Amino acid sequence: MYICTAQQMRELDAYTIEYGGLNELLLMEIAGNAVSHALIHNDLTRDAIITIVCGAGNNGGDGFVIARRLKEMGYNCSLFLAYEPQHLKGVAAQHFTIYNKNFPNDWQLCDQQLTRLKQQLGESTYIIDCLLGTGLEGELRLYEETLIQCINDATAYKIAVDLPSGLHATNGRIPTIAVHAKKTYTLAAPKTGFFLQQGPAVIGEWHCLNISVKIAAHAKLGMDLPQVIDDKLVSSGIPYRPADGHKGVFGYSWIIAGSSKYIGAAVFCSNAAFQTGCGIVELTTTSAIHIAIASQSPDILLTSYDEALEIPNKANVIAFGPGLGREKPTLHQAILQKITALNHPLIIDADGLYYATNMQEQLKKRSAPTILTPHPGEMAMLLKRSIDEVENNRFGVAKELAKRYDAFVLYKGHRTIITAPNGQQWLCPIGDDALGRGGTGDVLTGLLTSLLAQGSQPMAAMQVAVYIHAAAASEVGKRTGNYKMTAWQLIDALAIKLGQYIR
Template sequence: MSPVCKPSLPEAVYSADSVRAIDRYLIDKRGVDGFELMQAAAKAAFRRLVTLWPQPQPLVVLCGAGNNGGDGYLVAANARRHGLEVVCVAVAPTEKLSGDARSAFEKARADGVGIVDAHREPEANVRAHLAQARVVVDAMLGTGVTGAPREPFAGVIRQLNAAGKPVLAIDLPSGLNATTGAAAGEVVRAEATVTFIGVKAGLYTGEGAAACGHIVFEALGAGCAGQESGESPLAVLSPWSRCREWLPVRPANAHKGLFGHVLVVAGDKGFGGAGIMAAEAAARTGAGLVSLATRPEHVTAALARCPSLMVRGVTHGSELPGLLHKADVVVCGPGIGQSAWGQQMLQQVVASGKPRVLDADALNILAGRAPVPASNHVLTPHPGEAARLLGCTVSDVESDRVAAAIRLQKQWQGIVLLKGAGTVVATGRGIPGIIPGGNPGMATGGMGDVLSGILGALLGQMPDAEPAVIASAALHLTAADQAGQAKGCMGLLPTDVIDAIPAILARAERSDNDDNRGE
């Protein structure tokens, strides 16, 4: 069973270079001894280890040659002093150790930790140590390593992943790019990651979202060192626990006109469900009015699913302006296809000048045209759509998701919400947002349609588009996680996510009421 921990995380997340600069600032400007800082990191990691796995022995610690390896040797020393059975596997030759890492190695050896040099051991012996382990600590490669791990690290990572043992990664899983979240080669799959000094952006997006497991942050007394050192965050972490505070409180005399009229333009022939799900998601997220413009053959199904919708069957773009005139926000793209019907719908939506969410085939249609930047649209591409909009490959997008979102925003303006593992929101007005959460059950058709409906609803209720978009992504991911916990991931449906939304919003409302309740 996976460990359960509820980390308290700061908002700012940094590049690997920035975290190293903050670490250097602590040592050079605050006068913190480097080895003492390493000891503090190891003690914090060991505390987390025994919290997550109270009986972690036999414990195997895989150590590299840098400071990450030094952390590992000191974790092993802590374990030995507490009477645990522990062995260090030196993946890098111990004679290459220097500085604080050498001091950590000497301390572990002095404390009686058994150290196995993988370079002098047959591969089968390393595999045997992993097979016997109850828990493995990954302290092989730190933030200074980029590119694919070389041998023997790549081979040990493969053995570790194949062993199926729970892993605690120190600072980050070996093989992961701490800045971008990309993995150019083998990467450790950890149950939990304890990270220090500053939170690394790559832990929350791309491969990091899959490799890190539960993430725990230990500041090690750094406090405001990030600000003091002058290092700028790469992104801001925005979980639902923060975003829910941005939702407007509804007055006692509220009426539907206060909460926006969302028009969903979606659902060509054979794709009626996309528009229905987007419209229902908007209704469940508190939109005052929701209209759906779709193919006539989908009208009955839409009303049967959600009778509160105002549904209009449209066969030509000329029928849309009257509906657009009444809307405050327009959602366009789910299931519209790229035929003449879908192109007419998108043309009318763009011509209206209304604030709009463009998703799915609306993005694919735009990708075939010269960019027409607009300040009041929200683009919600998945990596494939992002690649088409940028004229690059999906691998290019996934190699640095934050950079890809920034490029999209510069090219198309408005707000860009890059979907995928570790959602990124770029606004052009400040630091991008990374929204944590989500699960493998979301890898099914229709999840993006639900997000589009949520976006339409919150854009219609919140005065500022940026927090509305970030909160929408956070709500969507939280609803998916709660639905996944209740129903599992393999059979998760987009409608399960819609069904989870009201309870999440209800808890946010109760929290607001508790905060505002008088004596």
């Protein structure tokens, strides 16, 4: 599923109108119809008290169609307008006229004191938010701010149409206040702001409705739209595991990680790789922690950092960086030099990224794939910018880094973005605060290494890894509460999740 900015959505709407034989009035009818169908099938009970709050733009226009459709079906539905009908323009005005023809004067204006609106919202079981959509610009006006506050104060189940009012569709900012939706029915495509900044906190559960907008025209219009990773894609990306496969078939991961301070990083990364199907996992780490690791994880082959410079191994994928620390810069830089020259897929994570900053040109020249997995702090370091700067432009900086290093980039965050060297982007729509603790990134690197070792292509491996990692964590969180998940519980859950998604 493609993700659009507000501007891209407008261009695709315009294209549909110009070349698709549909006019704006019809598109709005289709949109309002799609939302009312979804409401009836998924949400509304027969005795529900429904209030639809409409603004003066086309988002409000959708609301007029929804109100008409619901009333035609016999639902108890009240329509509130933020502004007098003479302020309506274009197709929104036309749809208000159609509504009024069918249900004459069966609407109310939000009065100055908002007493009638507040009372109605207080009595409602559902509030349908059609105040503002993709047309929101700049700071919210005080009047709309008050209306949104009234909606949020009500205990009703809130459903946003296209997006919660007050949220910026493109950048996910909420300058003042936004409707806290339990659910969002978005039209044609989810908007980039759903996955950035404060967007994820207010959109609730979101569903995208097909309203005949020609999304497929994006390539013709020169748009490079990111896509959302979904269940189907994950299922098709999990490497095939033949019943007659032996350890040689399931790959050899070479993980270069850990230090006396960060033992866990090495343990979690290598165990995540081994416990998600990789045939052999070799961990190169400081010999000072070998005994501790061997007693905890006897399945893992152990070698020391000094050996890494000399001994060739049989690995088919290399991961470098979790828990390295920065105490041995000469040795670790030399190891990165060596493995960069090898023709293996190479994942560079955590402190490995610090050493990568000195090797941009060598990494760029590699013919085997390189995958960089920065969190926002590491992205800021790699691009020499502040964390705010990179976080304010997540899609953009991920593309920039991918280009600079000619690498795949997995940009971590609440909504992780993965980017191919050619700029193609995918976004993981799931994951929560269960993952917000040390060690979960090491587990992700282990899983990613394992998938590559088992034969996945880089893009598929990243898509599967981020999604399975987030889904597994949510499941553990449901069982234990999000305060309590340990890296071991996450590792255990990974294999179970992979099993659930396998074709």
